[in-house]
Amino acid sequence: MTAKPPTADGESPRYVAWSEDAALAAIRSLPAQRGPLLPILHALQGTFGYVDPRCVALVANELNLSRADVHGVLTFYSDLRTTPPGRVRVQVCRGEACQSVGGRALAEHATSSLGVAFGATADDGSLTLDEVFCLGNCALGPTVSVNGQLHGRVQTAQLDRLIRESAPNGDRA
Numbered sequence: 001m002t003a004k005p006p007t008a009d010g011e012s013p014r015y016v017a018w019s020e021d022a023a024l025a026a027i028r029s030l031p032a033q034r035g036p037l038l039p040i041l042h043a044l045q046g047t048f049g050y051v052d053p054r055c056v057a058l059v060a061n062e063l064n065l066s067r068a069d070v071h072g073v074l075t076f077y078s079d080l081r082t083t084p085p086g087r088v089r090v091q092v093c094r095g096e097a098c099q100s101v102g103g104r105a106l107a108e109h110a111t112s113s114l115g116v117a118f119g120a121t122a123d124d125g126s127l128t129l130d131e132v133f134c135l136g137n138c139a140l141g142p143t144v145s146v147n148g149q150l151h152g153r154v155q156t157a158q159l160d161r162l163i164r165e166s167a168p169n170g171d172r173a
């Protein structure tokens, strides 16, 4: 029971509301394998859009690990979220290749124009802004991802337009 990926037109993926049953289904959807903790955390994030802290005990119980072990992995990886994401998810690449072709200015524009710090979600839940350190599109930087869709050679006006067009129901209009 994982969420659908973003659509080609950038529409937000639809996540499942958190429930213990849905969490257990996601945890148990993966075949037994060595080192299943990280894939399970990603499956939970794929299902709910984030890994609810209530999942820690469930995962620990299913894998016979301590809660501290699960919590440690969950909080180590910056791409795992423990709070629900905004309706539009924007990632701005801050890797060296992108920084050298305008990524720094684009990042400054993103935080100032959106009024959201990196790693934060707007108070109204309309948008989450994250920094990442390579999206695998280095030759076409500066690179951003909006709702999972990659965009290269992005300038400030284009970033504004991408966010406006991805926002449902006039969010961020």
Ligand code: FES
Pocket (backbone or CB within 6 Å): 093, 094, 095, 096, 097, 098, 099, 133, 134, 135, 136, 137, 138, 139, 141, 143
């Ligand atoms: S450094 Fe930005 S995509 Fe690789």
